[in-house]
Amino acid sequence: MIVLKKLANGFAYIEIKNSSAEAKIALQGAHIFHYARVGEEPILWLSEVSDFEVGKAIRGGVPVCWPWFGFNEDKTLPQHGFARTALWEFVGGDEVDEKTTTFTFRLTYNEKTLGMWHYKFLLELKITISDKLIMELKTTNIDERTFKISQALHTYFSVSHISDVTIKGLDNKPYLDALTWKNEVQKGDITFNQEVDRVYQEVDGEIALSDKNRTIHIKNENSSSAVIWNPWIEKCGRMSAMKPNAYESMLCIEPANAFLDARVIKPQKSHTLKATIF
Ligand code: TA6
Secondary structure, three states: OEEEEEOOOOOEEEEEEOOOEEEEEEOEOOEEEEEEEOOOOOOEOEOOOOOOOOOOOOOEOOOEEEOOOOOOOOOOOOOOEOHHHOEOEEEEEEEEEOOEEEEEEEEEOOHHHHHHOOOOEEEEEEEEEOOOEEEEEEEEEOOOOOEEEOEEEOOEEEOOOHHHOEEEOOOOOEEEEOOOOEEEEOOOOEOOOOOEEEEEOOOOOOEEEEOOOOEEEEEEEOOOEEEEEEOHHHHHOOOOOOOOOHHHHEEEEEEEEOHHHOEEEOOOOEEEEEEEEO
């Protein structure tokens, strides 16, 4: 069942429950901030102290980082772009069957976006809620000029404890270490005992998040980059809307088109970043 809900401050979100899973998706940012399969702990992490306010990104779930990932050359512009704090149009929901529900959200240019990024665009996000979480972020260039985007589905995963987690599938992949700005190569699986902030390239297979009691798989399409981030103790203490110990229960694995994997889109052409979580 699909229900449109509003908080006391007017913050609107959609709540869905079907026979496979439940989810919550905010209209701001087309931001899914809850996804749990029936009988399981949530797969997406959400900060206990997240904001749910117009203009403030929710801390957790899947922020849509678009049309740039990271910082823009113009440092007065928001990190990770403007899509995650914009009010998207809810195009509609479709209860395909009792196990599967799809949602479509749309964002297009306006005076405010043109002031930050001088191109006419159409951005659509299709979210499928079933025993899989599928996100398809489609950028269409409706300008007369070619433009370049970088983007990420900045997915926060809930984990039992960060020390119990191993990431498989990135062995031998090159990565940019955002803590040192040095290019490195991954050796073996990824485990965590300090801050990790890395943009992996040449990603061409599934990534597995192996936790104490379950393994979550992430399959990216039309993407050859992925970001892995855990703030660890010191940075977590400096992050907005995160409790000091929040780093213990979260991990970001972000399907992306970032850095070397940024995408050039010609007029009337499209690019779709697709992520399947199962
Ligand atoms: O994706 C990793 C990252 O770029 C980190 O460096 C950290 O800044 C994180 O995103 C959170 O960024 P935010 O803008 O959501 O606070």
